[in-house]
Amino acid sequence: MGLDPEEEAELRAFLRHQSGLTSEERAGILARLRRPRAPVPDLPPGQKIRCVGGAFAGSEGVLVELLPEKGTARVELVVFGGPIVVELEFGELEPCG
Numbered sequence: 001m002g003l004d005p006e007e008e009a010e011l012r013a014f015l016r017h018q019s020g021l022t023s024e025e026r027a028g029i030l031a032r033l034r035r036p037r038a039p040v041p042d043l044p045p046g047q048k049i050r051c052v053g054g055a056f057a058g059s060e061g062v063l064v065e066l067l068p069e070k071g072t073a074r075v076e077l078v079v080f081g082g083p084i085v086v087e088l089e090f091g092e093l094e095p096c097g
Contacts, residue, residue, distance in 0.1 A: 008034075037071040038091035049075060053092035060096055061086075 011033065015026040043049065047063045061077035064085055072087045 038089065040066060040068045041073070041090055041093070041095075043073075043095060048096040049073075049093045050096050051075070051077075051088060051092055052094050054088060056086060056088070057092075063093075066090075 008030070011030065012026075015021060015029060018026075021029075043063050043066070045063055045065055049061055049063050051057050051059045051061070056077060059077050059079075061075045064074040064076050066073050067087070070087075072089055073093060074085050075088055075093065076083050076085050078084075
């Protein structure tokens, strides 16, 4: 995503006024927003994928849709015997096969 200096200043001011956040949480939010996004993968809906990062690392599922504006993909996984749809960052998935 990346932030330009003006956006970062506005976000810092906003986060300072969020009473429920610790300084570590604010720093974590800023660090995440500063990271460049992974490129949009060239994967069609229905493609089998493997999660390579995050809470579902090692899981396999089916791509439901890409959300380029958010840098994420909706993926259907089977968890505890039932299907769930999760949103993963592009960098957390790869095609199976």
